[in-house]
Amino acid sequence: MTAVLDTPLTRLTGVRHPVVQTGMGWVAGPRLVSAVANAGGLGVLASATMTHAELATAIRAVRERTDAPFGVNLRADAADADERVALLIREGVRVASFALAPRRELIARLKDAGVVVIPSVGARRHAEKVAAWGADAVLVQGGEGGGHTGPVATTLLLPQVVDAVDVPVVAAGGFFDGRGLAAALAYGAAGVAMGTRFLLTADSPVPEAVKRVYLGAAETVVTRQVDGMPHRVLRSDLVDGLERAGRVSGLARALRNAAAFRRLSGLSWRAMLTDGRAMRRGRDLSWSQVIMAGNTPMLLRAAMVDGRPDLGVMASGQAVAVLDDLPSCADLIDRIVTDAVRAIERQAALLRPDAS
Ligand SMILES: Cc1cc2nc3c(=O)[nH]c(=O)nc-3n(C[C@H](O)[C@H](O)[C@H](O)COP(=O)(O)O)c2cc1C
Numbered sequence: 001m002t003a004v005l006d007t008p009l010t011r012l013t014g015v016r017h018p019v020v021q022t023g024m025g026w027v028a029g030p031r032l033v034s035a036v037a038n039a040g041g042l043g044v045l046a047s048a049t050m051t052h053a054e055l056a057t058a059i060r061a062v063r064e065r066t067d068a069p070f071g072v073n074l075r076a077d078a079a080d081a082d083e084r085v086a087l088l089i090r091e092g093v094r095v096a097s098f099a100l101a102p103r104r105e106l107i108a109r110l111k112d113a114g115v116v117v118i119p120s121v122g123a124r125r126h127a128e129k130v131a132a133w134g135a136d137a138v139l140v141q142g143g144e145g146g147g148h149t150g151p152v153a154t155t156l157l158l159p160q161v162v163d164a165v166d167v168p169v170v171a172a173g174g175f176f177d178g179r180g181l182a183a184a185l186a187y188g189a190a191g192v193a194m195g196t197r198f199l200l201t202a203d204s205p206v207p208e209a210v211k212r213v214y215l216g217a218a219e220t221v222v223t224r225q226v227d228g229m230p231h232r233v234l235r236s237d238l239v240d241g242l243e244r245a246g247r248v249s250g251l252a253r254a255l256r257n258a259a260a261f262r263r264l265s266g267l268s269w270r271a272m273l274t275d276g277r278a279m280r281r282g283r284d285l286s287w288s289q290v291i292m293a294g295n296t297p298m299l300l301r302a303a304m305v306d307g308r309p310d311l312g313v314m315a316s317g318q319a320v321a322v323l324d325d326l327p328s329c330a331d332l333i334d335r336i337v338t339d340a341v342r343a344i345e346r347q348a349a350l351l352r353p354d355a356s
């Protein structure tokens with residue numbers, strides 16, 4: 001590497017490279033996160049699919065494998081968000097990343113404890129709100145991205161958010177290579193965050209059979225039939241079936257999945273109901289949408305843990321269509337930063353003194 005990229009994100013979080021691996025349920029566990037951290041990126045553990053005990057164990061497992069900083073992703077609307085924040089503080093986690101906007105008090109508690117707070121947003125006004133509440137940076141995800149996603153493309157959302165807030169902005173949605181990183185920096189971002197690209201690495205724990213399905217995939221769709229919210233996933237027979245299914249059979253499936261997740265997570269029905277109520281308020285959802293939300297963890301798990309692409313949904317960004325390898329995180333991050341530096345040098349070489 002001829003040069004490194006020193007940005008507000010690397011300075012804020014203490015990582016070497018401005019490259020973030022996002023929190024992906026069932027995927028972003030200790031193995032992937034520590035591989036990213038050891039490669040100089042910011043790895044983020046996904047905690048929504050973990051119990052408190054599992055999260056504490058996962059944090060310690062990352063620590064055993066790396067001395068580098070890393071983060072934990074939390075669901076801002078989870079009923080137990082306060083306890084999870086306390087756990088992060090107790091365990092000395094460096095960065096708290098949030099799916100959706102966290103409450104102002106949560107941001108304040110984390111910041112008082114010296115934790116860097118980076119909420120994910122999909123709209124300019126959400127970025128403005130969390131920046132005003134004291135977030136240290138925002139991660140903005142454009143519509144190309146995998147998982148829950150909004151309708152506005154990264155190329156339009158990113159410049160809007162960069163102009164709207166004074167804190168560092170991390171660009172997500174559709175990034176996979178060094179040119180993308182250079183372009184994000186040109187837009188004024190402080191780095192990029194990637195989900196799909198890190199899912200497709202040798203260090204990702206996703207079963208080989210499922211990785212092969214991703215590598216062969218050309219098409220993603222945005223469906224509301226998984227959990228009532230727009231969700232970008234690989235097109236599959238299962239997803240086509242969900243799209244065709246009627247409302248009643250859709251809700252019945254969601255209830256079965258919610259029951260299965262309850263058994264797996266050890267949550268009581270009462271805790272799940274409290275969670276549902278918080279979700280309804282936080283995201284403005286109907287009860288049927290809340291019930292549908294029971295689908296996400298189980299349908300993702302069927303693919304990501306059990307290795308059954310036929311029985312599960314495979315969240316994925318549009319970038320999947322251009323990915324055809326499974327590099328190690330070390331090789332991937334090295335390649336991305338080296339190529340970004342080259343791209344920036346090529347751009348700089350276009351400059352001539354204006355002789356007119
Ligand atoms: C398999 C998968 C699971 C995901 N799970 C979560 C999650 O649990 N929480 C979350 O905030 N985002 C989740 N996401 C979204 C990613 O964190 C990230 O924002 C997105 O993948 C970025 O777009 P990209 O895929 O184009 O890189 C998931 C994405 C994928 C592909």
